[in-house]
Amino acid sequence: MSTGTTKLDVVVSDVVPVNDLVTRFHFRRRDGELLPTFSGGAHVVVEMRDGERTRLNPYSLMGSPLDTREYTISVRRDDVGRGGSLFMHRSVKPGLEMVISYPVNLFSLDLRAKKHLMLAGGIGITPFMAQTAQLAGEGGNFELHYTCRTASLGTYADVLRERYDRRVRLYHDDRDERIDLDRLLSTQPLGTHLYVCGPAGMINWVRDRAAALGWPLEAVHFEHFAAPQPGLPFDVTLAVSGKTIRVGSQQSLLEAIEAAGVDPPYLCRGGVCGQCETNVVSYDGKFVHNDHWLSEEDHRSGCKIMPCVSRFEGKSLVLER
């Protein structure tokens, strides 16, 4: 797994329950040195050794980029997911030695912005924790709108209000509070950049309204929290390495390729960065494309697949790997 990023040997220095669903993990370098500096919006890929399986999940860094004595991530427990978040919640304890990647930023601030307007939904708050810390340190102009199901699930809402006061607005679903999005988007000063991170539905809603209201595409930034979806098991032949492998229902195609000893490149493991793009040699069946990287034309062509999130249903699939 050397083709993604450079690795860091870390030790879990603290595990802190935040609320019913979210737990925060703190990492320090095993050699006691400072961790690499990073920029707000960056993630690390955490390697989880779960028995025979190695899971690799990306999590946003949420500490201040100005302090690299430790990294912090927050993990929302997903009881029906593929098990990565459950592993983090159940098995990761202080003192555990782990391996994480160098920071990678696919959700960078546009530093030209006159103002940064941030919209977070649920656990999508985590990249904004670092971005607001970075901007606050530089006297940056930002405003954060944060929607969560209930006050008790408003992860770090109290911290953010304490730090930034009225620059943070909270919306609680159980109180029927909803962002007045059209009004918000229509009243921003020229030069504002918009950032959204949260569930897919929220991202689509914000992007659609921004486009309808005439926002330039370049001023709208988003990060999907897309974990690979489970599905039916399927078989794949890897033409270059000459292997035939089975992708389990709870396993991603990328994970199955890695488990077979092939070392494909990756960065996001969420279908957005384009690094793991793979050519399809032949197929008989139907692709389940879950990525945001390939164009619709690519999807229709049957020539390419993003193994980090996409699946296949059918008789045979041969990939150039």
Added chain:
Amino acid sequence: MGISFRKETFRDDFTFRNSPEHIRRFPFPFHEDAYMYAVNIEPHVVGPKGSVLENLIDVDEHYVAEMQDRALVLAEDPLRCQSLPHMTLAGWDLLELLMEQQALGYPEHFTLTRDGDRWRWINRPLGIDDTFTFGDTSTLPYGPMEYIIRQSQGDFCILDQRDGNLWMDAGMVTTQADWSLDFDIGMNFFEWHAPVPLAHEKGIFTRALKFLTNIQQGKPARRLNWTMTINPRLDTSPENYHKWGPDRATVTPENVGDKVHLRVELQSFWRLPRSNGIVFPIRCYLIKMDELVTQPKWARRLHRVIRDLPEELATYKGLTRYRPTLVEWLSKLDDGSPTSPGFGPD
């Protein structure tokens, strides 16, 4: 021990020379007897001792003289150094990178001491000993980018990454081969490469951009590029074309060995941590033909490369006027025997 820095000039009387050790460490860019574009990017990792890759940021015997020449260029034309307002953070990233790398590679010449945000930088070759607050521009005599590039060999372009593209939004460019930061500032990757012939058709720039936007922190990359320059001028800018352009008409069979220089750029690419920008150092190495042909393999191979270069490339690189004279001169040093693989001298 340390480097013994040469006293020399890159203008007027042109006293620039390479010592014999520096001739052997010259980054000769041709690994075979022909040249065509390729993306030719590889990981920027430390190479053999005694080579220009011994450290990731190379400091050599020309350091002091190059910094003096750079100060002259900047005094005449301050637009060689520009940074758009959103690039200040990237400037601090670069300052940290260059101070760290120079202090790491050459502890006898450079020392960096940090106490939180309070940093002390000692540059012995240039007689500098400054204490400043990291992140506070008012504590340095120049902006962070200008401050450190005035103390580092090579040109530097700092690229902002957004919208799936790279934008040349800051840099200091005083030792360039006929291009201009003042012209390119604010352009994206495809815009600033627009004048390059042939490579667009091959899809090289699309692939190169994809590679560069995926450069990761802690994993720099590099490539070599080359051209030729008459007289050892570092500053061959469009702004000063009237000074160096006419030189190309002065090459004669008698002075080829002294006047014609191979100019090699070691380009590297680094992800910057705080700004998420990419810095692109372009380190220029010059060697005159008389020095280069002391290595027989390089003499033979350069003859074949220049002789067979496609016309468009020769024109783009500005060689047309003196190419026949150069090829004729080099042909006398080519006995037709095979050249060994790889870049290094035999």
